[in-house]
Amino acid sequence: IQLTQSPSSLSASVGDRVTITCRASQGISSYLAWYQQKPGKAPKLLIYAASTLQSGVPSRFSGSGSGTDFTLTISSLQPEDFATYYCQQLNSHMYTFGQGTKLEIK
Amino acid sequence: QVQLQESGPGLVKPSGTLSLTCAVSGGSISSSNWWSWVRQPPGKGLEWIGEIYHSGSTNYNPSLKSRVTISVDKSKNQFSLKLSSVTAADTAVYYCARVLITMVRGVIITGWFDPWGQGTLVTVSS
Numbered sequence: 001i002q003l004t005q006s007p008s009s010l011s012a013s014v015g016d017r018v019t020i021t022c023r024a025s026q027g028i029s030s031y032l033a034w035y036q037q038k039p040g041k042a043p044k045l046l047i048y049a050a051s052t053l054q055s056g057v058p059s060r061f062s063g064s065g066s067g068t069d070f071t072l073t074i075s076s077l078q079p080e081d082f083a084t085y086y087c088q089q090l091n092s093h094m095y096t097f098g099q100g101t102k103l104e105i106k
Numbered sequence: 107q108v109q110l111q112e113s114g115p116g117l118v119k120p121s122g123t124l125s126l127t128c129a130v131s132g133g134s135i136s137s138s139n140w141w142s143w144v145r146q147p148p149g150k151g152l153e154w155i156g157e158i159y160h161s162g163s164t165n166y167n168p169s170l171k172s173r174v175t176i177s178v179d180k181s182k183n184q185f186s187l188k189l190s191s192v193t194a195a196d197t198a199v200y201y202c203a204r205v206l207i208t209m210v211r212g213v214i215i216t217g218w219f220d221p222w223g224q225g226t227l228v229t230v231s232s
Contacts, residue, residue: 030210031215031217033218033219035152035219041224042201042203042221042222042223042224042225043152043201043219043222044220044222045206045218045219045220048206048208048210049208049210049215052210088218088219090215090216090218093140093217094165094167094168095217096154097151097152099151100151100152
């Protein structure tokens with residue numbers, strides 16, 4: 001199963017609302033997660049099961065979708081949110097990631 | 107809380123075997139979790155390599171399956187990765203991660219990576 005994220009990169013300002021999309025090549029129910037990765041650091045789990053916020057993650061992050069189309073939304077960008085975001089799917093103990101979306105400061 | 111730490115050589119010769127170990131602390135590798143390896147070539151995206159359960163059961167990425175072996179050492183609370191016949195294309199930061207078990211709307215789902223180790227860069231070069 002392939003995951004395609006859009007856009008590949010995005011420029012935004014602090015306070016903006018941002019949406020990143022992840023499309024699966026076939027239906028994956030709600031078996032999708034979102035990660036944030038900052039330069040030189042390991043990815044951090046933000047959301048799993050498409051819409052469940054991982055413990056400790058700010059509520060400005062939200063996820064939605066099922067089947068083949070999913071979105072990650074940041075309601076009001078903070079300076080610490082500028083990073084690369086990846087979606088990930090699971091299918092019978094086989095996992096794939098999207099190619100990433102780099103979120104940059106405008 | 108559970109923490110993971112990768113270790114191993116940072117330089118491997120072409121056609122050689124890459125060997126890494128992930129030490130688990132703050133929790134038992136014999137818990138109900140699977141344990142995974144993920145890699146990231148410089149400037150590129152994430153690629154899942156494979157996973158292991160404490161029983162020794164494994165699942166591998168089909169694209170790497172012929173070259174990958176993941177093993178577990180319960181006595182040392184660690185698991186390991188071996189990747190054979192390496193080329194420059196295997197140069198990457200290698201991460202180990204726990205495969206998280208979650209309960210979502212009454213259903214147990216496992217398949218999310220959390221936490222991750224800090225990662226270790228392995229360069230394939232002569």
